[in-house]
Amino acid sequence: MAKCAPADHTGKPVRNYRNVPHYEIQTISRSPELEFIASTIESVMCRLGFSDPDESFMDKDAAGVLELFFDRYHFKDAELELDNPTLKKGYELLSETIEEDLTDIPKEDLVRVMATTHRAIQRRTRGGDEYLRFINEYAGD
Numbered sequence: 365m366a367k368c369a370p371a372d373h374t375g376k377p378v379r380n381y382r383n384v385p386h387y388e389i390q391t392i393s394r395s396p397e398l399e400f401i402a403s404t405i406e407s408v409m410c411r412l413g414f415s416d417p418d419e420s421f422m423d424k425d426a427a428g429v430l431e432l433f434f435d436r437y438h439f440k441d442a443e444l445e446l447d448n449p450t451l452k453k454g455y456e457l458l459s460e461t462i463e464e465d466l467t468d469i470p471k472e473d474l475v476r477v478m479a480t481t482h483r484a485i486q487r488r489t490r491g492g493d494e495y496l497r498f499i500n501e502y503a504g505d
Contacts, residue, residue: 381427382486384434385472386479397469401477404465406499408458409481413496421450423489423496429454430482437471 392398412429413421428448432455435441446452466474488495 379431379434379439381431381434381479381482384438384479384482385476386483387476389480392477392480398473398477401466401469401474402481404461405458405478405481406502408454408461409496410500412454412457413493414500419450421454421496422493423485423491425450425454426496427482427485427489429458430478430485433458433478434475434482438475 387398392402409426409429413426428451432444432446432451435444444455446455462469462474485495488498
């Protein structure tokens with residue numbers, strides 16, 4: 365008998381994104397290719413967080429965008445729920461950037477770098493944009 369993932373009140377599976385395979389920070393810092401992937405992802409997050417002062421894009425939104433990628437490429441969801449316009453915009457921008465700048469990168473590597481970024485968001489945030497402000501110092505446009 366197949367195991368079913370627990371679901372929330374909407375029937376959508378509840379996923380533990382911390383269990384998505386990730387790279388250790390040291391591994392990324394020793395690999396120019398992985399470092400390029402990480403800086404590209406962080407640059408997109410900065411663009412989303414700081415390009416339009418009239419739009420609110422917080423750490424939870426950055427994590428949500430990455431979770432959509434996990435849903436698609438790690439959990440293999442055929443369709444994504446893109447009801448939230450902020451997450452939809454972030455997902456579309458990151459998808460576009462991946463298509464332009466990271467086309468030759470295997471999806472497994474993208475997911476693992478994104479999972480490392482997701483963990484960093486969880487460590488740095490206090491519920492606002494602390495992570496985004498931190499990376500903006502290093503990866504901002």
